[in-house]
Amino acid sequence: MTQGPATPSQWFPPTRSFTSGRWSLLVRDGELAEIAVDGQVLLRGVRAIVRVADWVTVPWSVTSVDMTDASVTVRLEATEPQITGTLRAEIDGDRLTATVELEPAEELWTNRAGLVVLHPPVLAGTPLVVRHPDGGRSPAEFPEAPAPHQPARDIAGLTWDQGGLRVELGLEGDVFEMEDQRNWTDASFKTYNRPLSLPFPYRIGACERIRHGLVVSASGATAQLPSGAAVAPGRGVSSQGTGGHGPHVIDLVAADPLPQIGLGAATAPDPAPEIGMDRGVPLLVELDLRTATWQAALERAVASGHPLDVRLVLEPADPADSADPANREKVRSAVAGLVGQRVLRVGAYAGGSPRHVSDAATIAVLREALDAAGLDLPVVGGARSHFTELNRGQHLLPADLDGLAVAMSPLFHDLGTPQLVESVAMQRILARRMVALAEEKARGAGVHIGPVTLRPPFNAVAERDYASPTRPDLAEGYGPALADATDPRQQAPELAAWTIASAAALAVPGVTSISYFEQWGPRGVVDSDGAPYPVAGALEALRGLVAPGDPAVTHGNRSADAAPSGAVQLLSGDSPDGLLWAVGSADGPQTTLLLANLHPVSREVRVNTPAGTVTECVEAASWVSRTMV
CATH class of the missing domain: 2.60.40.1180 (Golgi alpha-mannosidase II)
Structure with missing residues (x-):
């Protein structure tokens, strides 16, 4: 058994390594990560998870990490709600056993609590045998393309072959199922406890202990893989x-040709700083017509002098009223504000969980408003939240879109830097899938990715997905400014490298535009006083790859995409x-x-x-x- 020292860093989390026989793993941010046999990673991670209302993840503090020759014990604590927990792994020859024990101090209503297993994305396309609680077995696979729905359900165990090894994973303490987390740019397939078909939230009594476990074994080749x-x-x-x-x-x-590189419009409170930025940089501005601030948000975006990529968020259409007069009036008002402005394209989404997608009724309302205003602009649609909703809602998209759009925010399930870094390779997978979907759903039109943000600008799975400001101006900001959407790594020097890598991953043939972060503010490329963050240099370098020129047009010009x-x-x-x-x-x-x-x-x-x-x-x-x- 060997132990590695902690390696603290502002960007990379403190990490301790553990080795026992053929097995190795990392203890990182309260999880057992990179569980490997002979240097080959079998499990991306094992975690203890508690999800409460709106699927918010309860954050853990690590109170201690104890290691012996053949075991690792991580003790966890949460304060709101108050929960204590233990995550433990033991090695016995070719077997690793892991257990999660959680105990709330008070009654807990939760959407999920217990053991989560993350499988590495390299397994995509690998055949899988699922063992069910009744002892039956059925074939499945780790899907090659990101799967919109669970690739395996009713799980008591899994078996697969990997790198010359036969891997057996047994689970206990609950019934499990699997989802493809690449939809959210996570580098994993996730096997989690408690099927989503069961009611939630559910109650766990005060001091009631939750215990889940797994046993993973690997048989076959013993040659050490090269580092x-x-x-x-x-x-x-x-x-x-x-x-x-x-x-x-x-x-x-x-x-x-290179995709346009743009920015998200700032959502921080007024006043806007003076920024010496190229006025040709497109701004993606989302106007949530359900809120009182959308008019002020549009006015500020127009006043910036930048060409605009406009996305409208509507109340979901009432199935009993296809005319939907409330939406029609707001959309017409918003579209009227675009007349005479420098507009690249416009899109619309139905707000509210679980959709956040551009269904046929929503796009029809937008097109009607454009016709009434005499505007001939490309109309794009897709998902304003994650690729997940687009993947699950493909059937809702109309057939007449002029482009397919999706937002990305890697820190949805996990706030760790490893999650952020490993998401980049998944972004390339999703970009290629988006291009393929555009061939199917938008007659091969371009793909527009953005905004790409660190944390989600809103909670797509919350019962209410937006916050209502107390006033119609931007004194409080709007949208992400009113949510838990700011990440301290926005100011980190390392984010510049991440952004270059992200653009390299997303810039596949067929991607027409990529928009990052916000123009200014705590989620921007410069701060609220106009001082640049390190990531500003990366965006300038990416823009420098493209020959100078203003891609924007005024209303009425159909060629709104970059020439x-x-x-x-x-x-x-x-x-x-x-x-x-x-x-x-x-x-x-x-x-x-x-x-x-x-x-x-x-x-x-x-x-x-x-x-x-x-x-x-x-x-x-x-x-x-x-x-x-």
């Missing part, structure tokens, strides 16, 4: 990856490990490259392009720019 072993491109890898001998290789090929940038072409390619990324542009004899390293250590990377090869050593959680002439 940093290769994975299939785009399937993701551990954020703790430190191994492998460089240089790692990225092959970039010429593809479509091709002459000879400028996107250079795109897969990451070799999910943590090293490159993106570039070729403009005649000049090639510009942006390289990002999300590893916690420096990495040497060789980038092959049509113009030649560049080899660089990129520092940990950093990025570099290189020009070839």
